[in-house]
Amino acid sequence: MQKAENCILLIQSMYPSFHRVEKKIADYILENSEEVVTLSISELAKNLEVAESSIVRFCKILHLGGFGELKLNLACRPKEKPVLPFGNVKKDDSTAEILDKVLGASIQVLSETRDFINHKKFGEAVECIRNANKIIFCGMYTSSTIVHDAYMRLYRIGYPVFCFTDPYEAKIAASMLDENCVVLGVSHTGRTKETIETLRLAKENGAKVIALTSFVRSPILDVADISLVICSSASEGVMEAVSSRISHIAVMDALCTCLGISRYEQTTKRIEKNSEIINKMRFE
Template identity: 40%
Template structure:
């Protein structure tokens, strides 16, 4: 991940896996970002009732050397209240205001997801997909449409890509993989049982496992060899199935584009052929 990534983005990504004490620290940071810049560890520990050492450990869990580095990051990335584009939707909002807030949330999720990208993980994912004998995309529920979209894109450029979105078929598919294959599991929460169980089967067969999720510390990341993390913005009316899909589609589209750039001759030839076929299907 990038060194200058907003610490609040990291906190939100790790939040579901935090224990109670860590969540108290996280909640305080998220709600009091501007005030924390001028506070000491001792002041915060008294305010929320945790030990000074707990706050220091929390900072290190986020990837910072200590509290001072976290405060510097906050100061650089803080959004002033009058500049904030992210607002929850109110049932009294007009259709135009609602649409504007949905667009704003999506834009923020894409920006945060760009910041979450780990260059090494992205490189590993591109190389694994290019050299794979077979690529299987797995996802259920709202993630199924993303898996199908990825399959369609990768298949169009000549890669041996497939998608299995039925929980029974997915397990049979995963059981057919081997060390030369890649299994890509898509799950916003990283806790979808069907997808996780499918990836476990694929890994047991020797396949390389890539996950696409919104949370750094989740069951799916424990299984994955390569972790692709996006960010999402959840509000009262816009839960996991909305903004997260956009970020994941863009991430997979980025992988697709990286592969097109690396395998340009093969990809361009296949895209030209596909373009001709599609044109013949249109009025």
């Protein structure tokens, strides 16, 4: 049985799509999670100066049965945050402090993604790609390097995979797909217009659509048959965005590893051949 989602991570992921009152409730919960566990819904509403019905609606957005389930979820989470050098880089930080903060941000988002990502949907994505006659990876701009790396990994072990990072080429490729094909689109924000349009076109032609993004409430998920959402901070600063992409790389790495293992004998032989070629290109 799949464990209940960590509502703190869910709030962080959904935060950019909240309206004013929802953000007010979210901010209070994120900053005072231990206190919220001790409050009644009327006490919380009074502290926030919002209606109790607003809190009930907020709980429903998180797919919780009510305020009581929210408190139970919060109470089950670790009381202490992980001791990680995570925070905004300041202009007077030393190089060692900056290194610690950047690495800490990556460690934290990877750890949270491991808890947050839906394992069942991940398994469905693996099966969908494994059984496809044609696989297309699509990622624009900063996501382009992520999909290209995954493309090379699967291409080298014999999967019928293609990679498109140019919007025009991606749409042309999507228009030629059918129900035996799958397209996987990667977008940190989930709002990249060209990627969403490519996925929509692929779906209209019958292809299965997989989306990898950082936020639960994002337009790309409206198009996807299978949604892979990592955990991302509500902030979209440079460090947070880069850390999120590291999680994207890790998820794609896990996908490729699963697909390689599923054809173990074939993969092993191809890796041996690839190694022979690569070794000839290296200095001894």
